[in-house]
Amino acid sequence: MLVFHSDASLLQNPPTFFRHGRLMPHPETSERYRVLRDAVTGAGHVLHLAPDAGVASIKAVHAPDYVEFLRTAWDRRGELKNVGEELLATQFPRVGMDTRPVGLQGQLGFYLGDTSTSIRGDTWDAAYGAAQAAVALADHVGDAALKGEAATAYALCRPPGHHAYTAYGSGFCYLNNSAIAAQRLREKLGRPVAVLDIDVHHGNGTQGIFYDRADVLTISIHADTSSYFPFYCGYQGETGLGAGEGFNINMPLAHGSGNEVWLAAIRDGLDRVAGFGAAALVVALGLDASEEDPIGALKVTTDGFREAGALIASAGLPTAFVQEGGYLCEALPRNLVAFLSGVGG
């Protein structure tokens, strides 16, 4: 299978994040990229460095002011005292607070939703590179679809993207690679597309980006968020807004659920995608549903990942697989290889 990627995924390597009142080791490191890249090359997949397709596809799903903030925030760090190796938000707007502050400290919370999503000197380059991999993936799958071929390919995006909203990042995510790929496919094919998010965390940013649209179906299968990130969304009652009503589907699973429950949800999701008549599918491919994932909450095995790949391939749609979460553990590379072998091709 073709694997699109960017060397910039070696950048943005935060040592810590702030949780439970302490600075703790950050799980979203560049080592994830190395491990997954080595795994796919070891399994015989072919790496393609994504070309630079510019910022247009990014701005197709993200607000221009947010993109500008990401690009320039680090260069503005002189506005603040005592800045270390990174910028992190510490205050955040609540409901009813719509005013964008002028200063950097306020903008950090305006554009970043939590204390795990830092701005460092190389954050923009890393996020931009990952987004380019998603664009190259969408172009490959989309161009094939225009020729009548149901191609499948994979983008090794890092940092991940599915927690990034139109106008703010969160949960280690800056640019929503899955949404960028979906929108690019939507534009290229001129027909509706679907996103199936199988990361263990709710794909809240993707939901948010397409929440009022009927032309992109978003489905997320994830560990119940009532006691799990992102906490404040991911519930079944979130079904879309306005024209988008009915085109967002959340499938929260009980913590500790294993292959059977997870694969049944994927089957259900694929049925919804088929009923919707999607011309192409983007799979937000988190690997953190693994039973071994250090921050996971489900119990999916390597066989489960292989079967998930096979199930999705059996839908026969042009399909773009976009790497999302999945954190360092022995099973991480093995589960990616198993998933892609399930997909075949």
Add this chain to the structure above:
Amino acid sequence: MLVFHSDASLLQNPPTFFRHGRLMPHPETSERYRVLRDAVTGAGHVLHLAPDAGVASIKAVHAPDYVEFLRTAWDRRGELKNVGEELLATQFPRVGMDTRPVGLQGQLGFYLGDTSTSIRGDTWDAAYGAAQAAVALADHVGDAALKGEAATAYALCRPPGHHAYTAYGSGFCYLNNSAIAAQRLREKLGRPVAVLDIDVHHGNGTQGIFYDRADVLTISIHADTSSYFPFYCGYQGETGLGAGEGFNINMPLAHGSGNEVWLAAIRDGLDRVAGFGAAALVVALGLDASEEDPIGALKVTTDGFREAGALIASAGLPTAFVQEGGYLCEALPRNLVAFLSGVGG
């Protein structure tokens, strides 16, 4: 002048808070209480320990579920791994995220708006004690007003309160002591009351609590928030909602403004209070407009504080002074004593 206080203000003493990606010394310490208490006793004011008037006055302005969270959060810490000396929020709900999560980590961000407002073993006791001081203050001023006397008194509340909203805390604040005093006066007198907030920070929680009400006028004089906490509110366009339209007034001042600008704003504020016909006044008395305050942004001198006290006293209203911010510096105790001497009585 009578000074109401609580020994519980010696509790809730966080060593650090999270800012700019680092843990930094916390400015809102119990030493503030000691210094201010010593200052008022040294100046001959009379300390009165506030009696326990129960939780009713707290629940008159705060949501029951938020109060219950504050009371019980620390006892629930076993829900989380790796808890240290305190609980702090790291993820936060945004616009459109109304679902209250079940688990403690999500509830921390649901009920606390930033990373500076920790829950420790003694947080509830400290906040409860400060609120009782505000209640005792309101009872004293209100009972005198019912006898036709325009009494003035002061509550040495700590932790402060004016950044606490109906259903969440923020900015070192848990229970909104000024709002509790205002509501208690409102109920006791059966007539409209006003809050004049002269802390250097916008009194956003107080604004929020009374935002849709016409019976409590809220005025905040503060350093421009476009590059200063609380960042996302405190602007002139925030004038109230529904029945409360026109009954919230924000007076943001340019950073670096001194006595002249600050006192002119206070005069303006007092004119609005008089025009409103308030039966009593609550002054949210931050001392952090001082030129020496370590986290301040204005340049008010000790003479400025004395004159502010005299100006407010000249309005001739029953007036409850509630301590808000003001951080450790040589001028802190001096400015409180000067302010109260300006008030006289």
